[in-house]
Amino acid sequence: xxxxxxxxxxxxxxxxxVQINCTYQTSGFYGLSWYQQHDGxxxxxxxxxxxxxLEETGRFSSFLSRSDSYGYLLLQELQMKxxxxxxxxxxxxxxxxxxxxxxGTKLNVKP
Amino acid sequence: xxxxxxxxxxxxxxxxxxxxxxxxxNLNHDAxxxxxxxxxxxxxLIYYSQIVNDFQxxxxxEGYSVSREKKESFPLTVTxxxxxxxxxxxxxxxxxxxxxxxxxxxxGTRLTVL
Numbered sequence: 001x002x003x004x005x006x007x008x009x010x011x012x013x014x015x016x017x018v019q020i021n022c023t024y025q026t027s028g029f030y031g032l033s034w035y036q037q038h039d040g041x042x043x044x045x046x047x048x049x050x051x052x053x054l055e056e057t058g059r060f061s062s063f064l065s066r067s068d069s070y071g072y073l074l075l076q077e078l079q080m081k082x083x084x085x086x087x088x089x090x091x092x093x094x095x096x097x098x099x100x101x102x103x104g105t106k107l108n109v110k111p
Numbered sequence: 112x113x114x115x116x117x118x119x120x121x122x123x124x125x126x127x128x129x130x131x132x133x134x135x136x137n138l139n140h141d142a143x144x145x146x147x148x149x150x151x152x153x154x155x156l157i158y159y160s161q162i163v164n165d166f167q168x169x170x171x172x173e174g175y176s177v178s179r180e181k182k183e184s185f186p187l188t189v190t191x192x193x194x195x196x197x198x199x200x201x202x203x204x205x206x207x208x209x210x211x212x213x214x215x216x217x218x219g220t221r222l223t224v225l
Contacts, residue, residue: 008151033212042201042216043154050212087153097142097161097207098169099214103153 002026004088004102011108012078020073020086020105028093032064032071037104038084046073046086075107083109113138115217117202122222124189124196132187132220134202141207143185144214147171148199157200160185161207189222197224 004024012018022032031050035043049055049064049071061074075082085104092098115136124130136143142161146154156169160179174193179185185204189196202217 031212035214040219042218043214044216045213048212097205098156098159098167099144100156101146101154104151106151 002090002092002100004090004100006086006088006102006105008103009106009108011110013110014078014080016078017074017076018078018107020075020107022071022073022088022102024069024071024088024090024102026069026090026093026100029066029069030091030093030096032062033089033099034062034073035087035089035101036084037087043087078109080109080111083107115202115204115215117200117217117220119220120218122220124222124224126224127191129188129190130222132189132200132202132222134185134187134217135183136185136202136204136215136217137183138204138215139182140204140215141182142205142211143179144203144205145169145175145177145185145187146201146203148201148219154201157187196222198222 006022033048034046037043047062054063059076064071085106087104088102089099118133144159145157155171157175158177160166176188200220203214205211205214
């Protein structure tokens with residue numbers, strides 16, 4: 001089976017940098033995705049990493065190390081609107097159209 | 112504008128009743144999904160469909176049923192056999208295949224059993 005582990009909650013102040021980690025155990029691997037979900041809202045896609053290294057998209061970056069089965073989402077210049085839950089997700093290695101999600105990390109941004 | 116719609120936003124059901132949640136997409140996506148989310152939890156897959164007239168059980172399919180008669184529509188029925196149906200239900204769609212890495216989610220339906 002597949003399993004993903006994330007910290008349940010992280011707190012940071014406005015303007016700071018925060019890193020949200022995700023470790024995964026899968027029988028095969030086809031990339032790590034990140035989603036953001038505000039309270040009561042729908043998850044929205046942030047990034048996808050298939051290869052090792054850092055992918056940058058504005059204030060958000062995502063990193064992957066396949067050898068360590070580990071990835072993280074890096075949020076810079078934190079804003080109050082970044083307060084949300086963040087989920088990592090992987091594909092089922094036997095079925096590309098099936099995804100598994102971590103339990104999510106709730107980010108609290110304080111003034 | 113392309114997207115996914117779910118209705119209703121809030122739904123109340125008496126114990127013992129079946130209820131159907133609607134999900135429609137106009138993104139021309141082949142794959143569609145239903146997830147359940149409980150407070151403070153991640154998304155758990157109920158059912159998914161890769162193509163019209165085909166669907167597979169996810170990790171928590173017991174007490175649920177689906178149909179996929181049209182590409183645009185993937186309704187979910189929560190039956191009376193589902194022991195704890197109160198939850199937030201999310202529908203999603205994506206292109207089919209390895210090159211499609213993003214899932215698009217609807218706004219969700221919050222189901223409460225009274």
